[in-house]
Amino acid sequence: MRIGLVIDSACDLPQDYIARHGIDILPISVRIDDTVQVDHRDEVATLGFLQSHIAERGANAQTIPFSVEQIRDLFLQKLVIDYDYVFCMTITRTRSPIYDHAQQASFAILNEYKAVRASAGNTTPFALRVIDTQNLFSAQAILPVEAARLRDAGEGPAKIRARLEHLALHTYGYLIPRDLYYIRNRARMKGDRSVSLLSAALGTALDIKPVLRGYRGDTGPVAKIKGFEPAAARLFAFAARRVAAGLLTPTLALCYGGELDEMRALPGYEALRTACENHGIEVFESVMSLTGMVNVGKGAVVVGFAAEAHGFD
Numbered sequence: 001m002r003i004g005l006v007i008d009s010a011c012d013l014p015q016d017y018i019a020r021h022g023i024d025i026l027p028i029s030v031r032i033d034d035t036v037q038v039d040h041r042d043e044v045a046t047l048g049f050l051q052s053h054i055a056e057r058g059a060n061a062q063t064i065p066f067s068v069e070q071i072r073d074l075f076l077q078k079l080v081i082d083y084d085y086v087f088c089m090t091i092t093r094t095r096s097p098i099y100d101h102a103q104q105a106s107f108a109i110l111n112e113y114k115a116v117r118a119s120a121g122n123t124t125p126f127a128l129r130v131i132d133t134q135n136l137f138s139a140q141a142i143l144p145v146e147a148a149r150l151r152d153a154g155e156g157p158a159k160i161r162a163r164l165e166h167l168a169l170h171t172y173g174y175l176i177p178r179d180l181y182y183i184r185n186r187a188r189m190k191g192d193r194s195v196s197l198l199s200a201a202l203g204t205a206l207d208i209k210p211v212l213r214g215y216r217g218d219t220g221p222v223a224k225i226k227g228f229e230p231a232a233a234r235l236f237a238f239a240a241r242r243v244a245a246g247l248l249t250p251t252l253a254l255c256y257g258g259e260l261d262e263m264r265a266l267p268g269y270e271a272l273r274t275a276c277e278n279h280g281i282e283v284f285e286s287v288m289s290l291t292g293m294v295n296v297g298k299g300a301v302v303v304g305f306a307a308e309a310h311g312f313d
Helices: 015-020 043-060 068-082 098-119 137-152 157-168 180-189 197-206 228-245 260-264 269-278 290-296
Strands: 003-008 024-026 028-032 035-039 062-065 085-090 127-132 171-176 208-215 218-226 251-256 282-287 301-306
Touching: 003 068, 003 137, 024 068, 028 290, 035 043, 035 290, 043 282, 043 290, 062 290, 068 098, 085 098, 085 137, 085 157, 098 127, 127 157, 137 157, 137 171, 137 251, 137 282, 137 301, 171 228, 180 208, 180 290, 208 228, 218 228, 228 269, 228 301, 251 260, 260 269, 260 282, 269 282
Parallel strands: 003 024, 003 085, 085 127, 251 282
Antiparallel strands: 028 035, 028 062, 171 208, 171 301, 208 218, 251 301
16 A cells, blocks of 8 residues: 655654655745745755844744645645555644644545546545644654654554554654744734743843743643753753653654754753664754744754653753
């Protein structure tokens, strides 16, 4: 059976991994004033757009996910021909309409695919499953990496589906933003009042950085640490301890809102890489998607992994 994998462009995976495993992307467009950039997870294009736009006006950007019709067309024009079963893994539905769009599109796809497949010489059934990763950015990456591993091992759709749905409930993403004013302004632009002006002002004045946790569709602070570099060091040390305690998949994913060498130079990063190497954990590094950067700002860092329930220490 030919099994296809689909992610949206907020899912932070390296460009070469996506290409090597034939993963298809539901792109998200970003509009800043009169400029529109389609996020195809091209790191060079993302960094170029970052330098020219995000720092000045990114908080006012509009993100435009694929519509129901665009998702339907992608499947009917390509995916129902190329594959027999497709897993579409999306950013958490609590932060984006992509999951709901894909679910709505799935009904039309399953009603209309037979004629398309028949014209391509294939009369066997087609199926798809839309899965909410319940997380953001590099934490989204845990599911498609596991799906690719199981597919390459010859596992069928039923086992892959059960595994992905289980992992979605046990995936954690930890994010540290650099600029609380940016987060506050972006939240206000989207109508989200979870970051007040007062807390942003106090945090900036005192150089306090929150550690935000994404888990089961919810995002909120789990720690407040003075200084970005000390916060990053504490996050990396925490992640290294979780690696030593045992993860649910041999995968840890990181993304950074800028050049990756800046992330690699942060304190504690090399120790985390060493911990992963010692415990057989594969590390995925990627430049944060343009979609991610317009939502959390330049210079943010995210660590994602799947694990049993735990607290941040």
